[in-house]
Amino acid sequence: MPQTIDTLISARWIVPIEPAGVCLKQHSLAIDKGRIVAILPTAEAPASYLARERVDLGSHVLMPGLINLHSHAAMSLLRGLADDLPLMDWLNHHIWPAESRLVRDEFVYEGTLLALAEMLRGGVTCVNDMYFYPGATARALLTAKMRGMIGLTVLEFPTHYASDAADYLHKGLSTRDEFNGEPLLGFTLAPHAPYTISDQTFGKVVTLSEELELPIHVHLHESQQEIIDSLKDYHVRPLARLKALGLLSPNLIGVHCVHLTTDEIHWLAQHGCHVAHNPTSNMKLASGIAPVSALLEAGVNVGIGTDSAASNNRLDMLAEIRMTALLAKAATLQAQTVPAHQALAMATLHGAKALGLDHLIGSLLPGKAADLCAIRLDDLETAPCFDPISHLVYAAGREHVTDVWVAGRRLLQNRELTTLNAAQLVARARAWRDKVRS
Template identity: 65%
Template sequence: MPDNTVDTLIDARWIIPVEPARQTLSRHTIAIDDGIIRDILPTGEAHAKYSAKQHFRLDDHVLIPGLINLHTHAAMSLLRGLADDLPLMDWLNHHIWPTEAKFVSPEFVRDGTLLACAEMLRGGITCFNDMYFFPEAAAQSALSAGMRAAIGMIVVDFPTAYAADADDYLSKGLAVRDEFHGEPLLTFTLAPHAPYTVSDKTLAKVLTYAEQLDLPIHIHLHETHDEIEGSLKQYQMRPLERLHRLGLLGPNLIAVHVVQANTEEIRLLAEHGCHVAHCPSSNLKLASGIGPVLEKLEHHVNVGLGTDGAASNNRLDMFAEMRLAALLAKGQSRHAAALPAHQALAMATLHAAQALGIDSLTGSLVIGKAADITAVDLSAPETQPCYDVTSHLVYAAGRENVSHVWVNGKLVLDERHLTTIDIHELNARTRFWHEKISNQKSFSEGQP
């Protein structure tokens, strides 16, 4: 007879805990209580040991840690497809930034972030690292969706509808952090946008706050060749060297993209324990290039995966990023064993959690960690037969195979139905913004 009652038992055909690496458990069960993984054990033993308020029997499924999107601009989901097939600076200067100047508001960020949360949860993502204006609205949407988030306190040196100057950005961001202090699903980062939008003086202030408050620094870095050339012209040094001289390189730095990096710069990142958020789809779509991921891994730089925003990807799809990262590494190196499936999965889970400093909480299925769990159904013809379940996750399965998602032990996706988000209401809000932005865009372009 069962001698313990827990909140939830999940029986699964397979469990890939990610930690330890390369381990696959067959016919095992996860016991969840108070949002925490209480036990992982063979299913027969679980049934003998525990009773549960909820019991899920997922006979054709694999359980993995909830995926972690290490870099995105969630609210930009409302700008998906607005301006495609353009180089980065043209895309930013002539399309994205002018549109944002007209429309970005707390309501825009609230609705856009909720739209992103719906997409991400349906794709097995349980945590995202965000960088955008009005972070309070982003935090509120993440909480209402029941999703874990690292909220970026964005900083730039030019005025927007959100803030007047760098000090205003920092002041407002820190106030949001204070407001949500103690929320178990939220952490915070300092998010200077990029070296070309933030001055030395502002970067020095960011570093001071990061050291005082023990916060990660989340920044775009070495994304394009133009960024490098602009820095050489303005500062007579490459952006990474500039950050190094300012003292920003360290284990709390999450450098996003790092496409244009030489061996010496990769060694510098490794020496200082920096992390990299690799966003292969966005880098290809904006023609920024293919980052030297294998060289970073060879130098023991911790690399996680991100989608970037839906305006430049155009999907918040971590299954696509895992597959693309692995295939690009193989093609780039001409080595078929490069970046194997188990490593791609670790980059989308544990390595991303390590970059955010939350790996003691999430990123792997370990007793004592939060129950952030994604179930993937491998029963469809497209995923049959299954000889290697980790390989299938990266090369055969997709986000459409995600059936259930738990965040902190709470079921937020049940047989592909969101339990925390009203899709009809969300679609209505999305149509509202689409109409509003489309009308303005048509007017500005002189279209009828």
């Protein structure tokens, strides 16, 4: 007798990510209570499962939901505010002053909702975020029913959110206590960057990370100026400073890591650290091209992020996957560097591993959460299709994403959001634009 389940999704192709490079034709995925029960040939599914809901994706690839390993979601409300400027000019003279005037709980909640809607329509099911007012971010994720890791941001200088590093940590940990137990939410410690954090505060972060088993999410070696300033102020490069302070461990997610020496790459590999690669933001801010090929060859786990809409200006993970593969080839002059299947793994399983969630998400295996996205490949722009995995990286765009599930719940159905109102989000974004201008 067939087993009764919640959902059976049949697709032309399923790319499970594990095993690497596999593409299953005419297969179905069985879901019950938010988890994957089985993947099996579609012809065999009716004999095994009786589904309350059946979904037929006859022209689609079904794959794990994309994992955005680095974002400042609420900064969607600052999209395009100060373009074509160097990083520190952009931060010091435009972004930080705007944030000082505007960033409060409501700004973060509404800006994060706008970002989550954009990400969902691009196939993202999990985001690793870093911003002020983490409670507002948590509420936005719960409203959208989306999975997220929430950074407990730490700085030394005062903002409207907190007065000093101790206050940031206290408020962040209080937020973690408030939302502890929410199945779709997790937390990281998020000291902003070596140039905004003291040795003493880094020491506290390391202790808390070890005690609470929380990842550390930090901007690192993003620009040449960051390294010059570190040599001037601390007489060592930032990564060497963090190494001496005990931050290098499997808990560390280094964001950007553009300017690395061979020794520094070796340190990251030796200590099991992770890197969040943000190719478009790195290019737009003229920070440089990260040595992704060398990191991967050394054994460093590299995931992919969008950074913020203020520095990208899109939260488009399919575009970031394509850019990751192309930049690696251009930088090494080797066409085989970061092939399509590896680029997809970086945006799914590698991101999950960095967050300590690879037991739950990042690939399609029985027992894992049903975090999925479906991408249509029968449009003019994707015809003909010889290799679906290649198409996902080099041909498809976020406009081809039709359906998204998180923990078995469909959050995008035929391009329509099911938990968020797109028109309302656009209207609120316009209202915030007027506040920014004033």
